[in-house]
Amino acid sequence: MKICIASGKGGTGKTALAVALAKTLEAPVALYDCDVEAPDCHLFLNESAVEKHQAVQKIPLINADKCTACGACAEFCQFNAILALANTPAQLIPELCHACGGCRLVCPSGAITETTRELGEIRKSDFEKDKKLYTGTLKTGNPMAPALINQLLAIPSNAPYILIDAPPGTSCPFMAATRYADYIILVSEPTPFALNDLRMALETINLIGIPTGVVINKSMHSQNLISDYCQNHNIPVLLQIPYSQRAAELNSQGISITHGIDDLERQLRIMIADISLTIRSHH
Ligand code: SF4
Numbered sequence: 001m002k003i004c005i006a007s008g009k010g011g012t013g014k015t016a017l018a019v020a021l022a023k024t025l026e027a028p029v030a031l032y033d034c035d036v037e038a039p040d041c042h043l044f045l046n047e048s049a050v051e052k053h054q055a056v057q058k059i060p061l062i063n064a065d066k067c068t069a070c071g072a073c074a075e076f077c078q079f080n081a082i083l084a085l086a087n088t089p090a091q092l093i094p095e096l097c098h099a100c101g102g103c104r105l106v107c108p109s110g111a112i113t114e115t116t117r118e119l120g121e122i123r124k125s126d127f128e129k130d131k132k133l134y135t136g137t138l139k140t141g142n143p144m145a146p147a148l149i150n151q152l153l154a155i156p157s158n159a160p161y162i163l164i165d166a167p168p169g170t171s172c173p174f175m176a177a178t179r180y181a182d183y184i185i186l187v188s189e190p191t192p193f194a195l196n197d198l199r200m201a202l203e204t205i206n207l208i209g210i211p212t213g214v215v216i217n218k219s220m221h222s223q224n225l226i227s228d229y230c231q232n233h234n235i236p237v238l239l240q241i242p243y244s245q246r247a248a249e250l251n252s253q254g255i256s257i258t259h260g261i262d263d264l265e266r267q268l269r270i271m272i273a274d275i276s277l278t279i280r281s282h283h
């Protein structure tokens with residue numbers, strides 16, 4: 001089961017839930033921290049056997065001596081990553097390049113080869129028996145989070161539970177992290193701002209048609225603006241996690257919220273069993 005834990009709005013408790021699930025499940029787990037601009041699952045887990053490697057991406061290298069300034073590469077590039085001016089060798093704008101390799105194929109002069117650019121770091125570690133954490137950390141200043149997320153999620157795992165901690169927002173990094181999931185848990189909180197972002201996240205997920213349910217975190221009343229919205233739009237509310245000062249304090253010390261909220265572990269196991277049934281019926 002590939003379960004992605006996502007949220008439109010940051011700070012709703014997405015990582016807290018991902019970590020709580022990873023620790024609670026009584027089976028092998030692979031947790032992929034795809035929040036590559038600020039990965040933080042490792043802060044809550046006792047890592048061991050840490051391995052790191054640099055993640056790179058192939059981007060074009062334009063040979064100005066061979067370039068005839070025909071402009072074919074710039075015309076082809078959908079991301080406006082090549083600047084082609086008359087009588088001037090083409091120039092790459094690396095920050096805009098999505099590394100598709102197309103410009104190299106269309107160049108009639110063989111002026112484009114490849115070079116590598118550093119994307120960031122991928123770290124693999126163990127955190128409990130049969131539980132692994134994979135973490136991507138984007139290099140500061142590199143905007144290509146989806147490329148690093150794709151490399152991270154390409155690391156294979158035989159674990160029956162694959163948990164993906166997605167980046168916040170609803171743009172390309174969110175799509176990269178969610179699109180291969182069997183199920184998406186959207187973590188929200190009962191505030192108007194979170195409702196606005198939840199709506200956007202649901203609209204985005206509708207485009208890819210993955211079954212989705214909502215966890216309402218920091219809930220003070222079982223009937224709230226998020227539960228009302230879900231009820232009115234036929235979206236399952238999987239769980240309401242009560243607001244807890246104690247859980248917030250533990251979370252700030254890198255301790256799972258399951259230690260601060262009574263009965264949460266049992267409710268998480270029930271939630272995963274329900275999600276499992278939904279995934280089976282969807283397939
Ligand atoms: S590799 Fe693709 S995205 Fe990058 S410059 Fe070439 S055509 Fe544009």
Ligand code: SF4
Pocket residue numbers: 062066067068069070071072073074084089090106107108109110111112
């Ligand atoms: S397609 Fe090749 S020759 Fe033409 S502008 Fe681009 S790099 Fe230069």
